[in-house]
Each structure stands twice: as structure tokens, then as C-alpha cells.
Amino acid sequence: MCPRIDRHRTATALAVSLHVLALSALVTPLASHAQVVEDGSDTAIGKANARIVLDLIGQRFEELAPKVTSLRKAEGSWICGSVNVKNRDGLYSGERGFVVDLSNAFFGRVPDGPELLNPRAEGFQAMEEIRQIYFKMCMD
Structure with a gap:
């Protein structure tokens, strides 16, 4: 596998994970009350x-x-x-x-x-x- 494609997939996965984490942080306080x-x-x-x-x-x-x-x-x-x-x-x-x-x-x-x-x-x-x-x- 090409290292450039692998880095791109890793960066994309990291960006998606951070986005999901940010959304859960926004939703959790609302759900808690x-x-x-x-x-x-x-x-x-x-x-x-x-x-x-x-x-x-x-x-x-x-x-x-x-x-x-x-x-x-x-x-x-x-x-x-x-x-x-x-x-x-x-x-x-x-x-x-x-x-x-x-x-x-x-x-x-x-x-x-x-x-x-x-x-x-x-x-x-x-x-x-x-x-x-x-x-x-x-x-x-």
C-alpha cells in the first residue's frame, strides 16, 4: 500500500473521530438535564x-x-x-x-x-x- 494513501486514511479517520467526539461533548450536557x-x-x-x-x-x-x-x-x-x-x-x-x-x-x-x-x-x-x-x- 502507498504510504501517502495510508496517511490520508489515518488523517481522515482521526478527523472523523474528533468530529464525533466534539458532537458527543455538545450533546451530553443537554441530555444530562x-x-x-x-x-x-x-x-x-x-x-x-x-x-x-x-x-x-x-x-x-x-x-x-x-x-x-x-x-x-x-x-x-x-x-x-x-x-x-x-x-x-x-x-x-x-x-x-x-x-x-x-x-x-x-x-x-x-x-x-x-x-x-x-x-x-x-x-x-x-x-x-x-x-x-x-x-x-x-x-x-
């Missing part, structure tokens, strides 16, 4: 607000395949909802409430009972505040 609202409740808060909520959830739980439901407006710029994520065994662990403040991109998921057993545990105060906000804003 491809969560959807399972029950259509995103219509209650508007598509733009739903996108913000889904992006915040994706930042925190992307690898846990979050399922979002029950979105609803609360007081001011607050949004309430439920999220279900996979546990270490790859099973969904059950819906838990969350709050989002659209004015400052705050997301907080309501802590589970065991997370609130030790008031001296790191992050306890923040979890308790999220729980209080959820009960104030989201419980009917």
Missing part, C-alpha cells in the same frame, strides 16, 4: 419555571434518575413538588417533597426521618430549615 415532569404538573408553573426546577434537580440528582411530580406554585417565587430518586441498589426510594425558590435558584429536598434524628449532626440545621419551609409553603 433531560428530566421530565412525570405527571404533567409542569403546566401549573409554566414551562420556563419547570425548566429551572428540573435543572436544579438535575444538578443534585442527575445520576440517580430523578422522577419529578406534583409541581405547584406556592407563595411568592416558591415552587413545591415531589422527587423520587434511585438508591444504592438502583431502586426508587419513594417520593419526597422539595422546595425551590426561583428568585435565588435555591433547591431543598425534605429530609427523611433518620436524617433528623441527631440535632448535632452536620447539616442538621439546614435540613430542619428546609423541612420548615416545605411545611409552611407546601402543605395545604
Whole structure:
């Protein structure tokens, strides 16, 4: 085989590989935040607000395949909802409430009972505040 043709094939293969790699880099970030609202409740808060909520959830739980439901407006710029994520065994662990403040991109998921057993545990105060906000804003 002619060395010139072989170099041309190698250069072409390298160019195709780089092109594919560049395209996958562009597509991956978009796909990573491809969560959807399972029950259509995103219509209650508007598509733009739903996108913000889904992006915040994706930042925190992307690898846990979050399922979002029950979105609803609360007081001011607050949004309430439920999220279900996979546990270490790859099973969904059950819906838990969350709050989002659209004015400052705050997301907080309501802590589970065991997370609130030790008031001296790191992050306890923040979890308790999220729980209080959820009960104030989201419980009917």
C-alpha cells in the first residue's frame, strides 16, 4: 500500500473521530438535564419555571434518575413538588417533597426521618430549615 494513501486514511479517520467526539461533548450536557415532569404538573408553573426546577434537580440528582411530580406554585417565587430518586441498589426510594425558590435558584429536598434524628449532626440545621419551609409553603 502507498504510504501517502495510508496517511490520508489515518488523517481522515482521526478527523472523523474528533468530529464525533466534539458532537458527543455538545450533546451530553443537554441530555444530562433531560428530566421530565412525570405527571404533567409542569403546566401549573409554566414551562420556563419547570425548566429551572428540573435543572436544579438535575444538578443534585442527575445520576440517580430523578422522577419529578406534583409541581405547584406556592407563595411568592416558591415552587413545591415531589422527587423520587434511585438508591444504592438502583431502586426508587419513594417520593419526597422539595422546595425551590426561583428568585435565588435555591433547591431543598425534605429530609427523611433518620436524617433528623441527631440535632448535632452536620447539616442538621439546614435540613430542619428546609423541612420548615416545605411545611409552611407546601402543605395545604
